Amino acid sequence: xxxxxxxxxxxxxxxxxxxxxxxxxxxxxxxxxxxxxxxxxxxxxxxxxxxxxxxxxxxxxxxxxxxxxxxxxxxxxxxxxxxxxxxxxxxxxxxxxxxxxxxxxxxxxxxxxxxxxxxxxxxxxxxxxxxxxxxxxxxxxxxxxxxxxxxxxxxxxxxxxxxxxxxxxx
Numbered sequence: 001x002x003x004x005x006x007x008x009x010x011x012x013x014x015x016x017x018x019x020x021x022x023x024x025x026x027x028x029x030x031x032x033x034x035x036x037x038x039x040x041x042x043x044x045x046x047x048x049x050x051x052x053x054x055x056x057x058x059x060x061x062x063x064x065x066x067x068x069x070x071x072x073x074x075x076x077x078x079x080x081x082x083x084x085x086x087x088x089x090x091x092x093x094x095x096x097x098x099x100x101x102x103x104x105x106x107x108x109x110x111x112x113x114x115x116x117x118x119x120x121x122x123x124x125x126x127x128x129x130x131x132x133x134x135x136x137x138x139x140x141x142x143x144x145x146x147x148x149x150x151x152x153x154x155x156x157x158x159x160x161x162x163x164x165x166x167x168x169x170x
Contacts, residue, residue, distance in 0.1 A: 004084055004114045004136075013120040014129045025129035027122050036130040036168040040161045073149045076100045077133065080147055081117050083108060084134060100149050111145070113137040121169055132169045144169045 014025035014033070022042075023035035034042075056062040075097040082089050083101075114136040122129035134145040144166050148154075 003086065005112055006085075006114045009115045009119070009135065014122040016120060016131070023130075025120060025122055027124070027129070029124075031124070031127075033122055033127050033129040036128050036165050039128060040164060069149070069151070072097050072100060076104075076149050077147055080104065080108065080133075084111065084114055084117055084136075104147075110139045111136045113142075123168070126168065128168060130165065130169055 012028040014027050017024040017026055017032065022038040024038070025033050025035060027033065059065065072094070075093045078091070079089060079093065079097065079101045081087075111134070114134065116132075117134045119132045119135060120129065121132055132144055133147050136143065136145060138145060146162065146166055146169075148162060
């Protein structure tokens with residue numbers, strides 16, 4: 001178990017709506033906004049779409065790899081959320097998920113003054129929304145923290161969408 005200082009943010013969160021394999025959010029005023037990840041997915045470059053399709057065409061186990069990556073990502077997110085919120089983990093998780101989580105502990109120990117986890121944010125100005133994994137101080141700096149689980153280190157040029165996502169949450 002961990003012990004974080006929690007300083008909750010008091011605001012009305014948006015309500016998540018799943019529709020047509022996309023995420024939308026209903027704001028407290030009743031407006032419906034697409035999620036930033038939905039926007040990024042729908043505006044993906046042709047080159048990126050072709051690259052992903054080429055990988056799927058060449059990789060015999062593409063569906064399995066994609067499914068496993070999604071499951072491990074979801075399980076890891078839940079372990080992190082429970083850890084930060086001092087919730088005892090009772091669900092069974094796979095060994096690879098535990099390994100991912102254990103590798104993240106040194107980074108999680110740099111978090112303090114947690115303002116919230118899984119916060120459903122929205123912008124009336126930009127007309128978009130999304131769920132932030134964590135808003136807290138990281139290494140003393142107020143930060144929007146978004147957990148990513150990857151099988152290998154990522155080149156910075158591959159992470160543009162992640163940077164856009166974090167910027168949208170700000």
